[in-house]
Amino acid sequence: AKHRGGNQFLFYSAEVGAQFFEKSDIELHLADAIRKGDIFPKFQPKIDLHQGTVIGGEILARWQRANGEFIPPDKFIAIAEQQHQIQALSASLIWQSSALAGNHVRAHSLTLAFNVSVQELLEPKFSQQFSATLAKCGLSPEHCEIEITESCLIENFAQAKSCVDELRQLGIKVAIDDFGTGFCSLNYLRSLAVDTIKLDRSFVGELDVDNLNNMIVVKAIIDLAHQLGIKVLAEGVETQTQLAILKALQCDEVQGFYFSPALAWQDFCQFASQFNAE
Ligand code: C2E
Ligand code: CA
Ligand code: CA
Ligand code: CA
Numbered sequence: 001a002k003h004r005g006g007n008q009f010l011f012y013s014a015e016v017g018a019q020f021f022e023k024s025d026i027e028l029h030l031a032d033a034i035r036k037g038d039i040f041p042k043f044q045p046k047i048d049l050h051q052g053t054v055i056g057g058e059i060l061a062r063w064q065r066a067n068g069e070f071i072p073p074d075k076f077i078a079i080a081e082q083q084h085q086i087q088a089l090s091a092s093l094i095w096q097s098s099a100l101a102g103n104h105v106r107a108h109s110l111t112l113a114f115n116v117s118v119q120e121l122l123e124p125k126f127s128q129q130f131s132a133t134l135a136k137c138g139l140s141p142e143h144c145e146i147e148i149t150e151s152c153l154i155e156n157f158a159q160a161k162s163c164v165d166e167l168r169q170l171g172i173k174v175a176i177d178d179f180g181t182g183f184c185s186l187n188y189l190r191s192l193a194v195d196t197i198k199l200d201r202s203f204v205g206e207l208d209v210d211n212l213n214n215m216i217v218v219k220a221i222i223d224l225a226h227q228l229g230i231k232v233l234a235e236g237v238e239t240q241t242q243l244a245i246l247k248a249l250q251c252d253e254v255q256g257f258y259f260s261p262a263l264a265w266q267d268f269c270q271f272a273s274q275f276n277a278e
Helices: 002-036 073-082 086-107 126-137 150-155 157-169 185-189 201-205 212-227 240-248 265-277
Strands: 039-048 053-064 111-116 144-149 173-179 196-199 231-234
Touching (some): 002 086, 039 111, 053 073, 053 086, 073 086, 086 111, 111 173, 126 157, 144 157, 157 173, 196 201, 196 212, 201 240
Parallel strands (some): 053 111, 111 144, 144 173
């Protein structure tokens, strides 16, 4: 028993050691990776249920290391924030996305959605800087959307609200990400004007498991949003049943593995033209 205990401890500490090594390795190479463009955009299709077409894509950051291995964003976004590299990362993603997608987005009136972290949003000049970057990239504001998480709004509501107002005045659309997970959803909707709420995938995943309360809450969220003039996108749609229920509940837009994961730009184009032709 003693011997086994010893092994378990060794195993455990090796695991912790590996995680620690991975984290320091990311910390060490992040700035360089951003500068070299090793962190690049993938595009997850967003589908409009009324038109039945692809209306744009959410840009999700991907880091491919020299050895071919991918580091998921959950592992480097927080570090980018700590290192004050998140602004550089966002700018790089906007540049790369507009270089790849700009013409197509204009020709087909699509929307590119960018994730923005709380650190960026609470920067006093964020909206001006963001719109200046768009202008330099030749992306018009009407083709851009910013996704702000609910938790980000809670951090400093007054400042987040004035930033959201400025962005919308500049013609940039705003969506609330992970809607329903932040514990004060209804309160802020009294005073915050946004274009879309993105219903968190935890609600969507419960739609096909016979959870009546969940269905009632989802219906109420959709009805409430519509009465406030806000569209609802359901995140993380993975099954035909979830999709059918969301359609029945008048949900406006969907995104999820049932349709497609985030794709390289060329694959996104192919997916969109195939999907729209069906
Ligand atoms: P998010 O903004 O909520 O993005 C959705 C995440 O759910 C993405 O994970 C996406 O790949 C995944 N997803 C999409 N459809 C499905 C589905 O049907 N089922 C399941 N289980 N998952 C699905 P990803 O790409 O790993 O990104 C994780 C998070 O990292 C994002 O969550 C976002 O908060 C953050 N992130 C990604 N790229 C950026 C970025 O460029 N800037 C910032 N600030 N954050 C980013
Ligand atoms: Ca998002
Ligand atoms: Ca989300
Ligand atoms: Ca999230």
